[in-house]
Amino acid sequence: MEVANNGNSQNQKHLAKKTRSIAEWVDRGRLQLEYVPTTENIADIFTKALGPCVFERLRSQLNIEDVREAWATVGTSTVAVATTTESGCESDISMSEL
Numbered sequence: 001m002e003v004a005n006n007g008n009s010q011n012q013k014h015l016a017k018k019t020r021s022i023a024e025w026v027d028r029g030r031l032q033l034e035y036v037p038t039t040e041n042i043a044d045i046f047t048k049a050l051g052p053c054v055f056e057r058l059r060s061q062l063n064i065e066d067v068r069e070a071w072a073t074v075g076t077s078t079v080a081v082a083t084t085t086e087s088g089c090e091s092d093i094s095m096s097e098l
Contacts, residue, residue: 025031038044045058 022031026033039054042058042061044050045055045062050058
């Protein structure tokens with residue numbers, strides 16, 4: 001309602017203040033902004049639906065361990081299975097019973 005009445009709200013004022021602070025840091029050389037192409041943006045793994053090859057590439061850049069081998073040792077009748085696409089990247093990971 002406040003936005004409708006005067007065009008501003010406390011949240012908008014707070015955001016504008018933060019934005020000005022960041023711009024000042026850039027102007028003073030305290031902060032440098034760099035463009036990151038979407039193909040190299042590691043944060044995309046958390047925010048976008050990705051194909052299996054892109055997901056695996058970004059996951060490897062996060063230094064997160066692959067737990068398939070650990071799952072294979074959980075139970076004697078359970079084994080981790082990964083399928084490979086024609087392009088050579090692993091696509092689906094599932095647990096299957098022997």
